[in-house]
Structures are given as structure tokens and as C-alpha cells.
Amino acid sequence: MADTEYLCAETETVKTVLDKMPPDEMLYDLAELFKVFGDSTRIKILYALFESELCVNDIATLLGITQTAASHQLRVLKTNKLVKARKNGKMIFYSLSDDHVYKIISQGMEHIEE
Amino acid sequence: MADTEYLCAETETVKTVLDKMPPDEMLYDLAELFKVFGDSTRIKILYALFESELCVNDIATLLGITQTAASHQLRVLKTNKLVKARKNGKMIFYSLSDDHVYKIISQGMEHIEE
């Protein structure tokens, strides 16, 4: 037997909230996306790429991290379609995949700066 | 003696990248902010609050989580200024603190839906 749940909010309100809530899978994906932005190393990489495409070693050197760490994080960014890769000889140049990245980070910055 | 670092990118480019990079502390704060969005329980809470202010117990019931879990997550959201609280008797109503929350989540959704 389930508990008798009761609510403070109006029944109508509760109904609206539940109606407008996107499906769980979508909310899960959204959280996953933000999780990618939730690491300072990855944020730094994205910021660096605002200016120019860069190869892995340059990114590592610029940010003062190891090549391995850069590579691992670039993989996360690529998997989540935040950056794309272009191969040129032995080097691989990474760049932002679209301007959502810029917009999302900008909104975040606005929130912080107030 | 430091390694002799060399870069693939132009010296000028590297300089610009470093110049435009915000201070580390700011980048760290930004990552912290996105970390808050990077959890599906918190995303669900924020989505619920898009419609209406809600008390803790309602949020817990609506999302199918325990009161304790809701309270813990609301604290995280409040600490990061994403929600604000209004006390009314024994109940505490939570609501979104500003529209950055909405904008950030919207941008994220756009990225996912493409």
C-alpha cells in the first residue's frame, strides 16, 4: 500500500509541472552535456579554442597539462560533439564544432559575473 | 632546466590565446557552475521550478526522490544562486533566482536536439 501523498501546491499546478517536464532520457542527456562543461580543464580547452584551432600538444603546453590529459579530455569533448578534429600529417587540429559552445559558456559567465 | 617547448601554432596565435584567457579563478568558478547543472536530479528540480515555486516535499514527491535528497540538492542550487527560498510557516518555497538558469538550460537543450 502506497503512502497517501499530499501536496502543498495546487493540483492544477502539479499537473502542469508534470506535463511540461521533458522525458527523463532527455533530462539525463542534458545533465550529461553540462557535466562536460563542469571541469576546469575542459573549460580551459574550450576557451583556448575560441581563438584558434590548435593541435593536442599546443593545447597541453598552453594549459600546462600533460599530453595524455589533454588527449583524454579532448576525447570527452569530441564524443559530446563540442569539438571536431582535423588531421594534418602526424598532427590533429581541434576546433569548436558549433557556436552553442560559445553561447552556453557566455551565459554561464554572465551568471558568475553578477 | 625547463624543456625546450615548441608549438605548432603561430607565436602570434599563442599570444592571443593566452591574452584572452580569463583568469584561472574565473574559469574554475565557471566549471563549478556547470557542475551544478551536471546532475539529472538538479536539472529536474530546475525544470519543475520553471512552472511554479514549489515546497521541498512537493519537489520530492513530483520527482520521486526522498525529502532528504531534495533538500541536499536544493542546498547546492541555493549555494550557487540558481534558486532562492521563501519561508511560509513550516514550509519553504523554492523558485528560480533569475533567468540565466532558463537561458543556460535552453542553450543546452538546443545543442542536444540537433
Next chain:
DNA sequence: ATAACATATGAACAGATAAACATATATACA
């Protein structure tokens, strides 16, 4: 083919974190 370089991968470890459980605080009402 071999050497040097650029990047990626796999495994292990340390630190972070969300949830659960028990309990504390605070308010309302009898």
C-alpha cells in the same frame, strides 16, 4: 627499416559526489 615525433589507449589510483540513513531544528496546533 629505423628513429623521432604526435597522439591515443588502457589500467590503476586518488579525490569528489550523490544517495541513504539517522537525527536535529523549527514551526504549528491541540
Next chain:
DNA sequence: TGTATATATGTTTATCTGTTCATATGTTAT
């Protein structure tokens, strides 16, 4: 005052995550 209700807090635990180290893959040049 005592009791029920609403929310918050502290602690533990299981899981996740970022980094490091070692190694592998792939590319270029000699």
C-alpha cells in the same frame, strides 16, 4: 507542554571521474 509536520544537517557508503603512468598506434623523414 507535547505531538505532528516540514525541512535541514551529519555521516557513511558506493560510485564516478580526472590524472598519471606505461604503452600502443600512426606518421614522417633519413
